[in-house]
Amino acid sequence: MSEGRIYLDNAATSWPKPNAVYEAVDHYQRTLGAPAGRGVYREAVEVERLVAETRRRAAELLGVSDPSRIIFTGNGTDSLNIAIHGLLREGDHVITTVTEHNSVLRPLRELERENRISVSRIRCDGQGFIDPADFAAALKPQTRLFILGHVSNVSGAVQPIEEVGRMAREHGAFYLIDAAQSLGHLPLSVRNCQADFVAAPGHKGLLGPLGCGILYLGEKTDGHITTIRQGGTGTASETDQQPDSLPDRFESGNLNVPAIIGLGAGLKFLSQRAAGEASAKETPTPGNILTRQICDGLCSIPGVRVYGPNSGGNRLGVVSISVASYDSREVAALLDSVHYVQTRPGIHCAPLMHQAFNTLQTGGLVRLSVGHFSSADDVNTAVDAVAELAASSL
Ligand SMILES: Cc1ncc(COP(=O)(O)O)c(C=O)c1O
Structure with a gap:
């Protein structure tokens, strides 16, 4: 499964x-x-x-x-x-x-x-x-x-x-x-x-x-x-x-x-894991690398807008985007059905945050959030999938 x-x-x-x-x-x-x-x-x-x-x-x-x-x-x-x-x-x-x-x-x-x-x-x-x-x-x-x-x-x-x-x-x-x-x-x-x-x-x-x-x-x-x-x-x-x-x-x-x-x-x-990272003398945690990778990857796609701080900013790998003129639910459904990439569309139980981003009335955003076991390959596949979808609507 x-x-x-x-x-x-x-x-x-x-x-x-x-x-x-x-x-x-x-x-x-x-x-x-x-x-x-x-x-x-x-x-x-x-x-x-x-x-x-x-x-x-x-x-x-x-x-x-x-x-x-x-x-x-x-x-x-x-x-x-x-x-x-x-x-x-x-x-x-x-x-x-x-x-x-x-x-x-x-x-x-x-x-x-x-x-x-x-x-x-x-x-x-x-x-x-x-x-x-x-x-x-x-x-x-x-x-x-x-x-x-x-x-x-x-x-x-x-x-x-x-x-x-x-x-x-x-x-x-x-x-x-x-x-x-x-x-x-x-x-x-x-x-x-x-x-x-x-x-x-x-x-x-x-x-x-x-x-x-x-x-x-x-x-x-x-x-x-x-x-x-x-x-x-x-x-x-x-x-x-x-x-x-x-x-x-x-x-x-x-x-x-x-x-x-x-x-x-x-x-x-x-x-x-924290003890292992400390003994490896401050190598950046995989989460940080993936945060940059996913932000940079998504930012580079024509028709995609990333909300929140840019990849160099003080942020974690919770990244919300709009994709061209698509509704967020449509994007999330297509990402899953075509690419098996699972994201969360909509308002994310945060109505005032979406109001501040002016995305409350437009059906919200698509959120991609990396976790402890996400890999660089996962992020690449997700970014490619979003790019394919964005290109199809241009
Ligand atoms: C910022 C924030 N606060 C609180 C909660 C609520 O947590 P739970 O779903 O465990 O009740 C969430 C869940 O998404 C959250 O993102």
Whole structure:
């Protein structure tokens, strides 16, 4: 089925995964088959150990010394909702940007519609970059939260998360980073960017299966976040009150253990690869080379317009294009049916980003996104396929 398949939809979910991820999930399903944190028999204890190891690896990735500050969630959206709905109170003001995904925009819009909060959405430039000064300009006495996506899932632009973090700290606002498109591809230290929350799916750059996400909760958030769900945690079972301790407070119900254990294998793969790259003395990562290759290749095609930063800019390999007068859905369907090149057309759950690019009313763009296992040949084939399609309409 997958022979010849060129998968360039890694911004949606990464594929393939490292073999170790498949093996870890298979081992759990066939052999371990126990819930986490709820049994004393040997398989349950082993599951508990593997879940704790995944938590430790996720904490290490973010430079967090206490793994209990990492919460497992169902996906990136779940992480963002836990932070946004858990933190915000009547009268709060939030500053965010037009580059965000609907998993930020919609929870905010919902609270705004109920007249509970107010929101400032700051603009981006023609390449998709925000200006940190706009955060400062939007400040109000009641500003309580800054939210910024590290990397846009449309433009691939890498935002200045550290500068914005300094401003949040100066103003005393909480700071939530949506690292959905960056984690696993770019380093992110919660200390350097002064983040109070980092939300991310486990199934994109971190290489875990679908159905898992993580949320980092900084010390400053203690006592400020209500739980949007309560229930069994396997701890403090003698009381019917939700425990205060982390991570249990935010992990009610059985965890998606197969996905979390798979995520652990993905994180291990990434740390081993990073160690290999460090010992090879700073060779550019394949991702960087492919980012340049795909941007340059697509930019050189007559009739194709690449949105977002150019290949030399501060960007990742999430590249959105228009192809001559074609509708984005038509392009994506033809790329798949004729060339087996898989991309994502449309608005990418980022309506304000497309509005900023003037592509909202015209059916959006075609997004090609490279992943950890994409190759130079994949990119060449995709670029040739787009060129063939573009030529046919000229
Ligand atoms: C920037 C961004 N934020 C959040 C999300 C939501 O992640 P999930 O699909 O895991 O809920 C996505 C997913 O595409 C994304 O690209």
